[in-house]
Amino acid sequence: MAHIHKLLSRPLRRLWRGLREWCGDAAYEQYLRSKSAKTPNLPTLKAAEFYLEQLNRKYSRPNRCC
Amino acid sequence: MKRFLSTAVWIALAILAAGALGAIALQRGERLNALWFVVAAVCCYLLAFRFYSAFIAAKLLSLDDTRATPAERRDDGRDFVPTNKWVLFGHHFAAIAGPGPLVGPTLAAQFGYLPGTIWLIVGAAFAGCVQDFVILFFSIRRDGKSLGQMAREEVSERGGFIAQLAILAIMTILLAVIGLVVVNALKSSPWATFTLATTIPIAMLLGLYLRFVRPGRVLEASLMGVALVMFAVVAGQWVADSPAWASAFTLSGIALAVVIMIYGFAASALPVWLLLAPRDYLCAFIKAGAIFSLAAGILLVRPQVLMPPVTRFVDGTGPVFAGKIFPFCFITIACGAISGFHSLIASGTTPKMILRESHSRLIGYGAMLLESFVGIMAMVAACAMTPGVYFAINSPPSIVGNTAEAAATTISNWGFILQPETMTNLAHSVGEITLWNRAGGAPSLAVGMAQIFSNTIGGPRLLSIWYHFAIMFEALFILTVLDAGTRVGRFMIQELGGRVWKAFGRTSWMPSVLISSALIVGLWGYFLYQGVIDPLGGVNLLWPLFGIGNQLLASVALVLATTILLKMGKLRWIWVTLVPMICLVSATMTASYQKIFSPIPRLGFLAGANAMAVQLASGNIPSEKIGETHRLIFNSRVDAGVTALFALMVAVLIVEAVIQWTAILSGRRKATLQETPYVATQWADTFSGAAHGDD
Numbered sequence: 001m002a003h004i005h006k007l008l009s010r011p012l013r014r015l016w017r018g019l020r021e022w023c024g025d026a027a028y029e030q031y032l033r034s035k036s037a038k039t040p041n042l043p044t045l046k047a048a049e050f051y052l053e054q055l056n057r058k059y060s061r062p063n064r065c066c
Numbered sequence: 067m068k069r070f071l072s073t074a075v076w077i078a079l080a081i082l083a084a085g086a087l088g089a090i091a092l093q094r095g096e097r098l099n100a101l102w103f104v105v106a107a108v109c110c111y112l113l114a115f116r117f118y119s120a121f122i123a124a125k126l127l128s129l130d131d132t133r134a135t136p137a138e139r140r141d142d143g144r145d146f147v148p149t150n151k152w153v154l155f156g157h158h159f160a161a162i163a164g165p166g167p168l169v170g171p172t173l174a175a176q177f178g179y180l181p182g183t184i185w186l187i188v189g190a191a192f193a194g195c196v197q198d199f200v201i202l203f204f205s206i207r208r209d210g211k212s213l214g215q216m217a218r219e220e221v222s223e224r225g226g227f228i229a230q231l232a233i234l235a236i237m238t239i240l241l242a243v244i245g246l247v248v249v250n251a252l253k254s255s256p257w258a259t260f261t262l263a264t265t266i267p268i269a270m271l272l273g274l275y276l277r278f279v280r281p282g283r284v285l286e287a288s289l290m291g292v293a294l295v296m297f298a299v300v301a302g303q304w305v306a307d308s309p310a311w312a313s314a315f316t317l318s319g320i321a322l323a324v325v326i327m328i329y330g331f332a333a334s335a336l337p338v339w340l341l342l343a344p345r346d347y348l349c350a351f352i353k354a355g356a357i358f359s360l361a362a363g364i365l366l367v368r369p370q371v372l373m374p375p376v377t378r379f380v381d382g383t384g385p386v387f388a389g390k391i392f393p394f395c396f397i398t399i400a401c402g403a404i405s406g407f408h409s410l411i412a413s414g415t416t417p418k419m420i421l422r423e424s425h426s427r428l429i430g431y432g433a434m435l436l437e438s439f440v441g442i443m444a445m446v447a448a449c450a451m452t453p454g455v456y457f458a459i460n461s462p463p464s465i466v467g468n469t470a471e472a473a474a475t476t477i478s479n480w481g482f483i484l485q486p487e488t489m490t491n492l493a494h495s496v497g498e499i500t501l502w503n504r505a506g507g508a509p510s511l512a513v514g515m516a517q518i519f520s521n522t523i524g525g526p527r528l529l530s531i532w533y534h535f536a537i538m539f540e541a542l543f544i545l546t547v548l549d550a551g552t553r554v555g556r557f558m559i560q561e562l563g564g565r566v567w568k569a570f571g572r573t574s575w576m577p578s579v580l581i582s583s584a585l586i587v588g589l590w591g592y593f594l595y596q597g598v599i600d601p602l603g604g605v606n607l608l609w610p611l612f613g614i615g616n617q618l619l620a621s622v623a624l625v626l627a628t629t630i631l632l633k634m635g636k637l638r639w640i641w642v643t644l645v646p647m648i649c650l651v652s653a654t655m656t657a658s659y660q661k662i663f664s665p666i667p668r669l670g671f672l673a674g675a676n677a678m679a680v681q682l683a684s685g686n687i688p689s690e691k692i693g694e695t696h697r698l699i700f701n702s703r704v705d706a707g708v709t710a711l712f713a714l715m716v717a718v719l720i721v722e723a724v725i726q727w728t729a730i731l732s733g734r735r736k737a738t739l740q741e742t743p744y745v746a747t748q749w750a751d752t753f754s755g756a757a758h759g760d761d
Contacts, residue, residue: 018153018156023288023350023351024282025284036144053144061557065166
């Protein structure tokens, strides 16, 4: 059992992370890891602020196709 | 040994692909199993990816993984986000996969399964995937610049401006035609209308949750939303069964068109977090789920293909849309083989997220192969239903007749046997009042999908649920494009207006928001209304117009790609983009010419307008229809003008590019590329984005 758990845990964790990144669930965490969030002169956005800012940017250019 | 094995596997795949294609092309008399389509397509895709995309990557583009991509250099966590190759593949595919590859092949099935299937496979491998791949690569090398910006810098200032105008014009027609597909799918269907209407409050609920309760927790909110939408599909049946509720949700074509316009305006003018974004999240999951289920359903059920390989309608007399196999098969299939709109995505979000240049091969070329596969599945679903039923759903009454008996006789006389009661029984079993005259591709695809799904799970009892699930999936899919497209169109109008009046260009200034939203909705709404009142069903009018626009945009992208390749000194390999460009320009220009000047009234806009004018002059039009006929004549002339405008814009761009090519080739002008300078990557060879993850 422990063997199966060990075998599966890594691919499952990757799958879960991929799913979260794909759908945008992990966007804020990605932002916190980015260079710009670590730049001392720039204020780091809060989760809610980042969410709004990101949506406004995303939906102001072609992002869905026919 | 390893090399020998690999060669043997690829030779076996090539033999299998040839065998499957041969079976599809040469099968006569006996019924063909849909599995052959899947085998032929998948083998061809694997071969194209392994060899042709590798050739492009090595010889044409010389992908360089030592070079830092925009995501690495600029990494701002907003636009420039280094993203794992497979995650970005999913992102890119979700962005490019729209209703086009579902609707186009379904409509093109009127020529039989063979022409459409061959173009889906060949067109994707040699044109569509190439376009997506090279444009993505060129955008990566230019810091993620858009198609318009690249056209301005690499071709000419005027070329860039024309490209921007062409994008806005084509977007307008796109929004109108997909609006029409929704109208024809929901017309007189309380179940489908209720289900789709319910998705609006569900999306708003999600929007509020994501804004105020748990900001940004997209996954949990989407899963809740998907559960609610599934419940709405089932609840739709209760609405359809209740006379009072059913009458409230039974809307005519015109009423639905007005509702869709109001919706488009609201989605464009309201804050994006409230309606547009949550609906998009919801749609992404349903889209992925429905496409996987359709693939699994086809593999499990392995339906027989009932449509003949080639029908009599290759001569241009088809009831679904007029026009001969060349050029209209190419124009109709559109997105499943090559889509100009993909070049906007490939030069938009994706290049800013890519980790390494080599990933563009999987993401650019590979995602388009998957999109083409969606087109193949739609073709299978349409061709697996009885051809008589297919033509009954997709033919307008002005061609087949106004009564069920007359229509069944006309269709049977074409050689596709159909009894009127077959349609009555089918409509009853899918929970609809009628399935006659539901052109647009969505209802026939939904019948095809429902038959495949119900053979997998639930049997005939669940046919109606599956049908409405398929309709909801298609309509949700389309509305997501419609609202996002309206909003982007609003921004484009604001940008263009801002050149004349600065305040208008401020995207958050409310009067400008309202005026530009009304303008864009008015533009596509006008064409949508035209389609709804069109006596030939609207699809005959709008889909070719959309196909022409889309393929012309692809020509713009390929002109740009050819120019850049020439500047890169890749003259020897220039045919890779030049040949598809020439094919595409020939098909679209022929189609544009025929749509404007053909003497056949169903095909040529001007001939259609003249035929109506003659009828009007001879007094054959009843007095109550005189006003409407005047409008139809005016509309046909506008459509001729729009087609001419599309063709003219692309012709000007091609002339601009050819002048540039001649100058470069003759040595009169130095070929200067506008690439961002080389910066070496700081990431290790093994870096795959995991450093940005949790392991």
